[in-house]
Every structure is written in C-alpha cells, then in structure tokens.
Amino acid sequence: MTTDTTSESSASTPLLDLQTLVVAVRRRRRLWCSLALLGLLIGAAVAVLRPPPPTAVTKVLVVHAEDQANDTGTLIRTDVELLGTTRIADKALQSLKSREKPEDFMRDYRGTGLTNNLLQIVVTGDSDAEAVARAKALAEAFVADHVKRMEETAKAEAKALFDQRDRMRDELTKVNEEIGDRSPESDPQDAASIESLFARRAALNSRIADFDQRAAEARTGTPKVLAGTQIVDAPRAVQHSLPKAAVTNTAIGLVLGLVLGLALAAVGAVVADRPVLRRQIAANLGASVIAELPRRSGRLWQRRRTRAARERLTTTLARTVRGSAEPLSLLELGCARSTSVIALNLAGALAAEGPVVIIDGLPGPQLAKRRQKPGGPAVVSGERAAEVSPQERRIGVGSVAPGTAWTDLQYLGTQTVLVVRAGHGSAAWLHTVARQLADQRIPVIGVVLIDPDPRDRTDGTLWDGQHTALRGQTERLARQNGTDRRRTERLPVWAAKGPDNDQEAR
Structure with missing residues (x-):
C-alpha cells in the first residue's frame, strides 16, 4: 500500500507547476527588477562614458x-x-x-x-x-x-x-x-x-x-x-546623437537585464523547490493554514487590515490556550521577529487572566534583549523553563530552522502553531519538520503564513486533518463528553499509509 500511495502521489504532482513558478518568480521581483535597473544604468553609462568614435x-x-x-x-x-x-x-x-x-x-x-x-x-x-x-x-x-x-x-x-x-x-x-x-x-x-x-x-x-x-x-x-x-x-x-544613443543603450540594457533576471529567478525557483502557495505549505506540513500576516507593516492603507488580522489571530490563539490544559508553543521558520510579535500579543491578551511566562527558545535576540514593561509578560530563557511555576501560563517560542535541537521542542509546548514564511523553506525541509514534530508527538494545530503571495487563491485547509486542527477542538471536546461524532481522518501527505491506516480508512 505504501508503494501504491507513493505512486499515486507522484502521478498527481506535476513535474513543473506553472502556477508555483509564476508566483515564485513574482516574489523574486527584487532580483529581476534590480538586474533590469542595473542593465539600464550600464547602458546609459556606456552611452555617456564610451561614445562611438568618429x-x-x-x-x-x-x-x-x-x-x-x-x-x-x-x-x-x-x-x-x-x-x-x-x-x-x-x-x-x-x-x-x-x-x-x-x-x-x-x-x-x-x-x-x-x-x-x-x-x-x-x-x-x-x-x-x-x-x-x-x-x-x-x-x-x-x-x-x-x-x-x-x-x-x-x-x-x-x-x-x-x-x-x-x-x-x-x-x-x-x-x-x-x-x-x-x-x-x-x-x-x-x-x-x-x-x-x-x-x-x-x-x-x-x-x-x-x-x-x-x-x-x-x-x-x-x-x-x-x-x-x-x-x-x-x-x-x-x-551621432548622444540622447538617441543613450535611449537605445538604456533600452537594450533594460531588456537584457530583465530577461537575465527572469531567467535566474525561474531557474532558482525550480532548483530550490521552495513552496510558496498555501496549498503546498499546508500539504507539506500536514496542517491547515489558520492565518496570514504580511512580513512588514505595509502601506498606510494596508495597516488597518494587518492590525485586524493580527487581532483575529491573537483572539484565536488565546481561545485555544484557554480551552486546553496543554502548553502551546510557537515555532518559527524564517520569521523570528514576526513570531516574537505574535507571542507578545498573545501573552498580552492572556495577562489579564493571570500570570503569563514566555519561554524564549529563539536563537536570536528578538525576545532576550527586550525590555520588560511593567505588568507585561515575563520572558525566560529555555534553560530556565523548568523553574516556571505550574500556576503560570506558558507560551513557548522556538525555531524549526536547520540546526534545531528537536528533543528540546517538547519543553516549549506539547502542541504547537508553526509560523512559516512563504518561500523560505524547501519542500524537503518542511517534510523534515513535520516528521520530527510527529516523532516528538507534538501535534501541529495550525500554520500561520507570513508574507503570503497576495494573488494566491489556493486552499490552505486540509479537510481530512481535523485530528489536530483548531477547528477540530470542538469535536474532541464533544468526544470527551461522550457525544462522539465520527469523521474520516488520514495522515498528512508526507507520511506513507500503512496497512493499519488503510484498514481504519476502509
């Protein structure tokens, strides 16, 4: 069954996804715009500094x-x-x-x-x-x-x-x-x-x-x-006309630079194989995308929308923490600063109900060098996680970037929300993250996508993954209360089906 499942997955995956390629090239617009601008400047400089001889x-x-x-x-x-x-x-x-x-x-x-x-x-x-x-x-x-x-x-x-x-x-x-x-x-x-x-x-x-x-x-x-x-x-x-020569050379340089930049962006996107669509990221991690946030504040008219999205995410995570006795962790991949902001907002929302402690497991100084405000949440390092009182709510913040100590993630939280920057990690590394968290028995209850493509219209929801999703918490509570409602569940796409799983699915 494992061979059949792998064959079906390979057959359904196209060799070259044009939508992914277009999105990846568009996201690297800084590269090809820079090369186009460089070609334009070189063309203009050649026309001025090296005029044609008589x-x-x-x-x-x-x-x-x-x-x-x-x-x-x-x-x-x-x-x-x-x-x-x-x-x-x-x-x-x-x-x-x-x-x-x-x-x-x-x-x-x-x-x-x-x-x-x-x-x-x-x-x-x-x-x-x-x-x-x-x-x-x-x-x-x-x-x-x-x-x-x-x-x-x-x-x-x-x-x-x-x-x-x-x-x-x-x-x-x-x-x-x-x-x-x-x-x-x-x-x-x-x-x-x-x-x-x-x-x-x-x-x-x-x-x-x-x-x-x-x-x-x-x-x-x-x-x-x-x-x-x-x-x-x-x-x-x-x-010879210098303005005409300058216009001609700049146009040629602009076109050549643009073509070279697009070619490099396309080749880099194919070789790197970094998922950028929410559908791909959700499938590779085996968890649904629950929220999307921009990497930067954005333009003035976009800040209100960004602020509203952050508030909705904070409310959702706070509701999850209140309804579960298990500690929650936020694990980042390529967006440590955004993860720190999400953790601080969540801790601020829960501070009115009791003491909150943020366990800093990030490799950088995003939280370690932050000045603690009066009445704000306390921040302790990962080495002092054992000293936190059981009466205090814990919010772990860590990283799943290459070099992560996987066995230490369970001390940050027994359930996690992955904060992933689109296009940062390769498909192979996203598979590695999902497998390592599954080995540590840390369920991924959702994915927060940072810097998503604004034109992405793919579905980032795994409809058959309610055993870990936030939207399945109501069902789990109902089962605990004796009002079980059975649903069909299956493993994420990165895991091969075994005979037991096939028997359960049948």
Whole structure:
C-alpha cells in the first residue's frame, strides 16, 4: 500500500507547476527588477562614458563580369572579404602616407554588401576629417584593385583565346599545304581524302572566326566593368546623437537585464523547490493554514487590515490556550521577529487572566534583549523553563530552522502553531519538520503564513486533518463528553499509509 500511495502521489504532482513558478518568480521581483535597473544604468553609462568614435561611411557600386540576375550575393560577399585583406589596407595606407600597420587598420573598418552590386564601407578614425579621408582612400584602393583584377582577367582571357586562334591558324596552314592545287575533279582516285581536307579547312576557318569574336567580346566587356565600378556615395562623417544613443543603450540594457533576471529567478525557483502557495505549505506540513500576516507593516492603507488580522489571530490563539490544559508553543521558520510579535500579543491578551511566562527558545535576540514593561509578560530563557511555576501560563517560542535541537521542542509546548514564511523553506525541509514534530508527538494545530503571495487563491485547509486542527477542538471536546461524532481522518501527505491506516480508512 505504501508503494501504491507513493505512486499515486507522484502521478498527481506535476513535474513543473506553472502556477508555483509564476508566483515564485513574482516574489523574486527584487532580483529581476534590480538586474533590469542595473542593465539600464550600464547602458546609459556606456552611452555617456564610451561614445562611438568618429565614423565615416561611403558606398561603392561594384560591377562584375559574371553578374547574373539570379545571383544570391556570392560575388558581393567575395568583395566584402577582399576588402578585409592586407593588400587593400596597405594600398589605402600608402595613399594616406600612414605608417600604421595594415593589420591594425583592418580593425577600424568594415564592409557590408547592401545589394548584389552595392558595397558600403564604414571607417572610424580619431576625428571626422581623418575618418572621411580614410574612407575615401579605402574606397579608391578597392575600386583600383577591382579594376586591375578585371583588366587582368580580361587580358588573360583574350590572350588564351588568341593563343587558341593562332594554333588553329597554324593547323589551317598545314591543311592548305596538303591541299595545294589539287581538287576532287583533278584527282578522282584521291577524291575522298581531298574532300576531307576541304571539310577540315572549313571547320578551322569557322573556329578561328569564333575565337576572334570571343576575344573581341572579352575586350568589349571590360570597359563596361571598369566604367561601372565607382564611388556612388562620397565619404561623409556620420553624426551621432548622444540622447538617441543613450535611449537605445538604456533600452537594450533594460531588456537584457530583465530577461537575465527572469531567467535566474525561474531557474532558482525550480532548483530550490521552495513552496510558496498555501496549498503546498499546508500539504507539506500536514496542517491547515489558520492565518496570514504580511512580513512588514505595509502601506498606510494596508495597516488597518494587518492590525485586524493580527487581532483575529491573537483572539484565536488565546481561545485555544484557554480551552486546553496543554502548553502551546510557537515555532518559527524564517520569521523570528514576526513570531516574537505574535507571542507578545498573545501573552498580552492572556495577562489579564493571570500570570503569563514566555519561554524564549529563539536563537536570536528578538525576545532576550527586550525590555520588560511593567505588568507585561515575563520572558525566560529555555534553560530556565523548568523553574516556571505550574500556576503560570506558558507560551513557548522556538525555531524549526536547520540546526534545531528537536528533543528540546517538547519543553516549549506539547502542541504547537508553526509560523512559516512563504518561500523560505524547501519542500524537503518542511517534510523534515513535520516528521520530527510527529516523532516528538507534538501535534501541529495550525500554520500561520507570513508574507503570503497576495494573488494566491489556493486552499490552505486540509479537510481530512481535523485530528489536530483548531477547528477540530470542538469535536474532541464533544468526544470527551461522550457525544462522539465520527469523521474520516488520514495522515498528512508526507507520511506513507500503512496497512493499519488503510484498514481504519476502509
């Protein structure tokens, strides 16, 4: 039965609860808001402290002999890569009469192919005038290099065609020599070979004419390429606006910081596995949430609501103490200060009916260094708990944080109310707290949730846990008086069912 129960619990629990993730990320808004603000400030600081260097831009129309309508930009990308070579940079530096190394100069400019035939060159310098001069020298060096390469390509192609033509002419001369004065009519016995020679001569004449035409076309195409490649947009300095740059950088920094903060908050929430919804906290502790209080006083219009919630909690706890002979303890997890305030309010409400002593088991100075008011409750340390008179009401205040001495909790009270800060303890630690208190036979009669999520609409009540809940005290009193009303009860979700429990439930 234990295996079946565990399997059912695992199947009903989603691998990633989006509601819990959203709530956890929203609760860590300080983190991602801080990172977003930090990104905004860094962006603004970069815009002010590191303005862009003086920049010049120019555009060059590049014509290729191999231009095709369906070209995907391969030729212009080749031109961009050629622009970033030391040969182009060295020629530009020579025209500028600069001793700068070509490798260093290459870091100060870049080329971008806007279209298949339009190249944009962006150059930086120490001043606007220097940037413009650099851009002009670089564009002229690129145009000159491109023209030279096209000329050399055309010359090489024409030379190859003329060489082929000359070979064909040499072969034609040999064929003519073989033919001589012969004709098929004059030499009928050798008419077939003479006709083949005539055919060969006609083919050679055709090929020679073709090579002449192709060489002429190669030469004719070069002037178009040379005249078409030119600077179409003269180099000019780019004007930078500091307000515009600041706005752009701050927007980018804000977005990047916000995205980084949200990602860190989401990852941290998944890894930490800290329950924040009242439904999860109640299920992990095996006790219902009886009250919710903010961690701080809050805004002015929220203080009245907070004060009313504290008064209702004090009244409920006071009624519990009056109706039970067992001492009550308040055990905190991540909210020692709030627990001390609750204990002092409870002691103040019970002070009119008799002496009240608060047993301080907290690790911090929340109660130990508090000045005792005249007529107020006395505060003693946990070591002096045995000295408290049985006629005095005892209210124990302790902690269930890591490092707690679990066996000492029973001296603070035999029943307890857990005061838990939402999102402070992991699910594993909440299970540990519930198991340790069960081992010490200290029933948890309720959970006071500190700093709850204001948009949490989940139910923090365990409807099958009335054996320890505050709302089950009336039923327990009725059973003691002989008017038993049976209800179905089961163990908290952290405990596996055993055969005896299954038999009782059936």
